[in-house]
Amino acid sequence: MAEVVIVRSMAAAGGVAADAIEQLVRRNPRAVLGLATGSTPLSTWTALAARNLDLAQVRGFALDEYVGLPAGHPQSYRSVITREVVEPLGLNPELVRVPADSGPLETAGDDYESAITDAGGVDLQILGIGRTGHIGFNEPGSSFASLTRIKTLTQQTRLDNTRFFDSPEQVPMHCITQGLGTILRARHLVLLAFGAAKARALAGAVEGPLTASLPGSAIQLHPRVTVIVDEAAGSDLVHADYYRYAWNNRLEWERI
Numbered sequence: 743m744a745e746v747v748i749v750r751s752m753a754a755a756g757g758v759a760a761d762a763i764e765q766l767v768r769r770n771p772r773a774v775l776g777l778a779t780g781s782t783p784l785s786t787w788t789a790l791a792a793r794n795l796d797l798a799q800v801r802g803f804a805l806d807e808y809v810g811l812p813a814g815h816p817q818s819y820r821s822v823i824t825r826e827v828v829e830p831l832g833l834n835p836e837l838v839r840v841p842a843d844s845g846p847l848e849t850a851g852d853d854y855e856s857a858i859t860d861a862g863g864v865d866l867q868i869l870g871i872g873r874t875g876h877i878g879f880n881e882p883g884s885s886f887a888s889l890t891r892i893k894t895l896t897q898q899t900r901l902d903n904t905r906f907f908d909s910p911e912q913v914p915m916h917c918i919t920q921g922l923g924t925i926l927r928a929r930h931l932v933l934l935a936f937g938a939a940k941a942r943a944l945a946g947a948v949e950g951p952l953t954a955s956l957p958g959s960a961i962q963l964h965p966r967v968t969v970i971v972d973e974a975a976g977s978d979l980v981h982a983d984y985y986r987y988a989w990n991n992r993l994e995w996e997r998i
């Protein structure tokens with residue numbers, strides 16, 4: 743079962759996620775991080791940046807990238823990762839990959855899988871969740887065994903991401919995303935969610951049936967998952983009281 747941590751604020755959640763990353767990087771300065779984009783991980787990056795850790799050797803793999811945006815577009819996930827993760831955290835840009843950042847699109851999925859394998863796999867994968875239940879951009883119907891590939895974004899996701907663009911039509915229709923099978927190979931999954939709009943998808947992912955109709959439920963197949971939510975995002979969790987009780991009584995030596 744996932745360890746579920748219910749906190750009061752996004753800042754507190756970012757602190758808990760940053761603790762997990764800090765512990766990992768202190769053990770292994772060349773750790774491999776899986777990087778999500780969007781609003782959810784921002785408090786994690788802020789908390790991490792404030793710790794002034796040396797992250798210059800850390801390697802990174804973004805979860806996904808839009809297909810069809812011109813190179814250098816400010817909303818391409820390459821640009822977002824550079825602006826919000828690489829620069830503030832002091833990562834080496836040469837050690838951070840984004841799907842389809844080199845070579846032809848047709849082979850980009852296989853190339854990305856090979857690059858992750860060659861790096862020794864992802865140690866800690868930061869995840870957000872979409873209202874459709876997607877993790878990465880694995881929209882409903884995605885196979886639990888799926889690997890990095892091209893997907894079509896749902897209209898809901900395009901609408902949700904319109905806030906980053908000038909109009910809904912500008913949000914790309916296609917993306918390339920790590921698959922659920924790729925994500926499940928990471929050694930530790932850290933899923934964050936904030937706000938009431940995420941409550942239903944989050945509860946489905948943590949407590950609902952395993953179903954490709956709610957791709958986030960794939961996390962239940964993973965042996966090491968930490969879910970960090972604010973009260974609003976956790977409001978549909980049936981076992982919320984137990985999660986609070988378990989977290990408040992965790993043993994000192996238990997790692998996140």
Ligand code: F6R
Nearest residue numbers: 778779780781782870871872878
């Ligand atoms: C982003 C990603 C998506 C987002 C999800 C939530 O790289 O893979 O799964 O995590 O769409 O987006 P936000 O955080 O903007 O609510």
